Amino acid sequence: MARYLVVEDSNVVVKILKHLAKATLGEDVVFATSMAAAQQAYQQHQHTLEVALVDLSLPDAPDGELVDYLLEQKLPVVVLTGSSDSHKRDILQAKGIADYVIKESRYSYQYALNMIRRLSHNRQVEVLVVEDSKMARKHIQLLLSLHCYHVHTAEDGVQAMKRLHQHPDIQLVITDYNMPNMDGFELVQAIRHEFEKRRIAIIGLSGQGDNHLSVRFIKNGANDFLNKPFEQEEFFCRVTNNIETITLLKEMEQQANRDFLTGLFNRRYFQDTAGELVTQANKANKPVSAAIIDVDHFKQINDEYGHQGGDAALVHIARLLNELTQPFLLARTGGEEFSLLMPGLNEVKAYEFADALRARVADGIVDVNDDAYTRVTISVGIATGTQAELDELLNRADVHLFQAKESGRNLVVGEQD
Numbered sequence: 001m002a003r004y005l006v007v008e009d010s011n012v013v014v015k016i017l018k019h020l021a022k023a024t025l026g027e028d029v030v031f032a033t034s035m036a037a038a039q040q041a042y043q044q045h046q047h048t049l050e051v052a053l054v055d056l057s058l059p060d061a062p063d064g065e066l067v068d069y070l071l072e073q074k075l076p077v078v079v080l081t082g083s084s085d086s087h088k089r090d091i092l093q094a095k096g097i098a099d100y101v102i103k104e105s106r107y108s109y110q111y112a113l114n115m116i117r118r119l120s121h122n123r124q125v126e127v128l129v130v131e132d133s134k135m136a137r138k139h140i141q142l143l144l145s146l147h148c149y150h151v152h153t154a155e156d157g158v159q160a161m162k163r164l165h166q167h168p169d170i171q172l173v174i175t176d177y178n179m180p181n182m183d184g185f186e187l188v189q190a191i192r193h194e195f196e197k198r199r200i201a202i203i204g205l206s207g208q209g210d211n212h213l214s215v216r217f218i219k220n221g222a223n224d225f226l227n228k229p230f231e232q233e234e235f236f237c238r239v240t241n242n243i244e245t246i247t248l249l250k251e252m253e254q255q256a257n258r259d260f261l262t263g264l265f266n267r268r269y270f271q272d273t274a275g276e277l278v279t280q281a282n283k284a285n286k287p288v289s290a291a292i293i294d295v296d297h298f299k300q301i302n303d304e305y306g307h308q309g310g311d312a313a314l315v316h317i318a319r320l321l322n323e324l325t326q327p328f329l330l331a332r333t334g335g336e337e338f339s340l341l342m343p344g345l346n347e348v349k350a351y352e353f354a355d356a357l358r359a360r361v362a363d364g365i366v367d368v369n370d371d372a373y374t375r376v377t378i379s380v381g382i383a384t385g386t387q388a389e390l391d392e393l394l395n396r397a398d399v400h401l402f403q404a405k406e407s408g409r410n411l412v413v414g415e416q417d
């Protein structure tokens with residue numbers, strides 16, 4: 001499955017690009033060295049190709065004919081060229097290329113490959129443009145679509161807030177200041193009232209020379225600003241920087257919430273989220289059940305197959321539990337201990353659910369290393385309550401888990417036992 005088309009005729013440059021592409025783009029690249037070969041590759045992979053990196057002059061396409069061909073096919077194109085002629089660059093930008101990279105150094109090839117990877121990633125990035133002027137709105141929308149962003153638009157702050165509620169995955173808002181109903185500052189304040197800076201970035205647009213506006217944008221909670229009219233390249237730099245910061249913060253947050261070995265949520269995340277879910281269940285006067293799941297005789301698996309074998313078994317169990325416990329909240333809360341919160345399940349339903357889980361784990365075969373397999377069982381303690389506190393539920397579940405272990409393991413013990 002090829003996602004990237006890279007076209008370059010120089011053997012030396014192809015060698016460098018292939019080497020760098022392996023680390024940057026993985027295996028999803030198809031290379032071509034002429035327009036004819038590129039067209040053939042395009043025909044073959046057109047359903048999976050997302051973006052192309054193209055040398056401007058090729059032996060059978062000396063004047064950028066391949067760029068025109070690919071743009072006609074609506075494939076985003078990054079141009080690679082030896083020339084730094086700014087007139088040529090302006091013409092290409094007017095045609096609708098995504099970016100223009102001059103072959104200056106190894107770094108420029110890396111930049112070009114990073115750019116095509118980013119363009120394919122941008123398809124999942126949602127951006128909201130807030131502008132009352134139709135022309136300006138269309139212009140910004142067009143620029144963003146050149147970089148493959150998923151664009152939403154709004155004519156004023158009131159409409160913008162509606163869009164943010166309709167599309168919770170919007171990561172960046174680009175907003176003008178002067179708008180009817182709710183202006184740019186009021187919008188920034190309203191966004192910050194609901195969404196933190198690490199969730200949604202905001203770039204304010206301010207009229208040229210009016211530094212006061214840009215300062216006020218930042219003081220009201222915007223991440224960045226851009227003076228109008230702006231250079232296309234500066235616009236893209238600011239958009240990219242802000243998206244990269246949000247993505248990085250999201251990744252860091254993910255890492256902080258996840259257990260390194262199994263990828264499940266960790267104890268910290270469980271405590272915070274389970275607390276919120278219990279509060280919600282209490283407000284709705286609904287029952288909520290908690291379960292503590294502990295692998296039986298896990299020490300023996302480590303003793304028999306080594307720590308690595310034990311790790312492989314934990315990953316296997318975690319994957320199975322994760323699959324079977326949707327949509328409930330599951331986390332690895334200890335070495336071989338997992339916690340599960342089941343809002344809405346009463347004593348009977350929680351017991352049935354946990355017992356089915358126990359049976360599935362006992363039925364499975366665990367791959368502990370290349371050619372060794374074993375079986376594992378789990379013991380489960382459950383507690384259920386209406387208007388309960390999380391800590392109290394977990395304490396009771398822990399007592400029931402102890403009873404399950406005492407009674408022979410591979411057992412579920414709940415409230416009615």
Ligand SMILES: Nc1nc2c(ncn2[C@@H]2O[C@H](COP(=O)(O)OP(=O)(O)OP(=O)(O)O)[C@@H](O)[C@H]2O)c(=O)[nH]1
Nearest residue numbers: 294295296297298299300302307308310311335336
């Ligand atoms: N491989 C591996 N082992 C772990 C990890 N975390 C904890 N353990 C091991 O899990 C074992 C837990 O042992 P015990 O608490 O004695 O419990 P058990 O052997 O499962 O016995 P019961 O719970 O009484 O059924 C210990 O040997 C820990 O070293 C881990 O991340 N990886």
